Amino acid sequence: MKIAFFDSKKYDIKIFEQHNQKYKYEIKFFEPKLTPDSVALADGYDVVCVFVNDVVDKYVIGKLYEYGVKMIALRCAGYNNVDFNEAKDKMKIVRVPAYSPYAVAEHTVALMLTLNRKTHKAYLRTRDANFTLSGLTGFDMYNKTAGIIGTGKIAQILIRILKGFGMKILAYDPYPNENASKGLGFEYTDLDTLYKNSNVISLHCPLTKETKYIINSESISKMKNGVMIINTGRGALINTEDLIEGLKSHKIGYAGLDVYEEESEYFFEDYSDTIISDDTLARLLTFNNVLITSHQAFLTEEALNNIASTTLENIKEFDDNRKLTNEICYICQNSSCSIEEKCNT
Secondary structure, three states: OEEEEOOOOHHHHHHHHHHHHHHOOEEEEOOOOOOOOOHHHHOOOOEEEEOOOOOEOHHHHHHHHHHOOOEEEEOOOOOOOEOHHHHOOOOEEEOOOOOOHHHHHHHHHHHHHHHHHOHHHHHHHHHOOOOOOOOOOOOOOOOOEEEEEOOOHHHHHHHHHHHHOOOEEEEEOOOOOHHHHHHHOOEEOOHHHHHHHOOEEEEOOOOOOOOOOOEOHHHHHOOOOOEEEEEOOOHHHEOHHHHHHHHHOOOEEEEEEOOOOOHHHOOOOOOOOOOOOOHHHHHHOOOOOEEEOOOOOOOOHHHHHHHHHHHHHHHHHHHOOOOOOOEOOOOOOOOHHHHHOOOOO
């Protein structure tokens, strides 16, 4: 099997080369993302391996099919960047459904605590021998209410952590997990109730037509004044312009973003010596109550090992003509069925 690996970073290359010692596949690591401009690099390969910001649209899939590519192996859980209608009957698509839910849940809490207790500001101050405390006041997490949208594996781990702080948990999910609710001690409710009563809102749902811009001007208007919003899911779960208006009006007190709806041009790259031309992103970076990280929630040693081992095993299953454990369902795509099992419709 010949694998074309796009959007390669040093940590990707290191970990995949280690795990590939078991499989002995021929892997070519390409630095560019997969796009209509770079898709020609995949000519002659059996599999392309892509990440969250690679473009897998109609044109790209058409070219991959023309080149004889038989599988797209996503080394991530999300797959909203794939045109399934075009890929159907052309090639298999697999993913890594759960590389480390602990990594993302823990990073979510890191964003919450950093924003609340302003440790990033305190660090910069003390580096300059400034030991004043003005402007660093936070709040007790204890007895506050966290609203969790989406209750999959990551969210359930997050709920366990937040319960440890003594927080009350409200959750929304179109497919409620009542066993988890009873076992972890949280309450399912409707979105309006969650918005109204939550001090902190954290997003852990997939990006679908139904969830795109689930955080918008209307939903923000229903929230508590000074609410904290955390997004470690997908950027387009939040309408960024509406988020900015909420920040300007002080309706939103804090925003922690590990993802951004137009992140593909900037995230994972170094633009420190240039001017950011994305006015919306540049505006977000001016707010002292906004903390942005560059889609790094997944980035732990454990997660990287799980990504590499699962991705290569997905390819091995295909190579051996076995059932594909992590194949994405073409029929239901973003429904709960495609996340845990094959579609039965």
